[in-house]
Amino acid sequence: GENVEQHPSTLSVQEGDSAVIKCTYSDSASNYFPWYKQELGKRPQLIIDIRSNVGEKKDQRIAVTLNKTAKHFSLHITETQPEDSAVYFCAASNFGNEKLTFGTGTRLTIIP
Amino acid sequence: DAGVTQSPTHLIKTRGQHVTLRCSPISGHKSVSWYQQVLGQGPQFIFQYYEKEERGRGNFPDRFSARQFPNYSSELNVNALLLGDSALYLCASSLFTDTQYFGPGTRLTVL
Numbered sequence: 001g002e003n004v005e006q007h008p009s010t011l012s013v014q015e016g017d018s019a020v021i022k023c024t025y026s027d028s029a030s031n032y033f034p035w036y037k038q039e040l041g042k043r044p045q046l047i048i049d050i051r052s053n054v055g056e057k058k059d060q061r062i063a064v065t066l067n068k069t070a071k072h073f074s075l076h077i078t079e080t081q082p083e084d085s086a087v088y089f090c091a092a093s094n095f096g097n098e099k100l101t102f103g104t105g106t107r108l109t110i111i112p
Numbered sequence: 113d114a115g116v117t118q119s120p121t122h123l124i125k126t127r128g129q130h131v132t133l134r135c136s137p138i139s140g141h142k143s144v145s146w147y148q149q150v151l152g153q154g155p156q157f158i159f160q161y162y163e164k165e166e167r168g169r170g171n172f173p174d175r176f177s178a179r180q181f182p183n184y185s186s187e188l189n190v191n192a193l194l195l196g197d198s199a200l201y202l203c204a205s206s207l208f209t210d211t212q213y214f215g216p217g218t219r220l221t222v223l
Contacts, residue, residue, distance in 0.1 A: 032210075043116075043217060045214070046213060049211060089154050089155070100157060100204075100212060104153060105152075
């Protein structure tokens, strides 16, 4: 089955700087890669996703890149703000399949 | 617009008991997935239902079962509770079997 590795597990960034979180996956059949943000005690919230037919997707301060050959994808957050502090999870699935496989999460702390 | 709703919010049970968790998907969504999230870890897939049929099952024992109703709401049942079943149980809603939106979860504590 699919295995998703995520790093770093914790990341502290000065407000206004950029943050990068990286994930690797094992199943070459995976073609859908969402990112979720989870604040303490709240639901995972979808922030961006990418399908394997594109290499990069951007939404305001958030971008995701995908390298299918290397089987890794990354989340980039620019101009970080205190409200970006949360745990971020990457995930992978075969789009239209039933199962999202999640990474272990990255706790991002934005230092004011 | 209403998002995914789950009930109850919190639940405390003792070992050996049975529990039923409920989920209502986003209006118009036909698929519901269930995940277990242990503290400090990512969600683990339990089940997915689409149009009342089971579409997938994760690596969980037969003590876990689920069903989906004609109105697309869903129940997750866990029998013979163990201490290790303590977790946040998340329901995710999707239009078909694609992009999944999570509910607030049910926090289950087994004593």
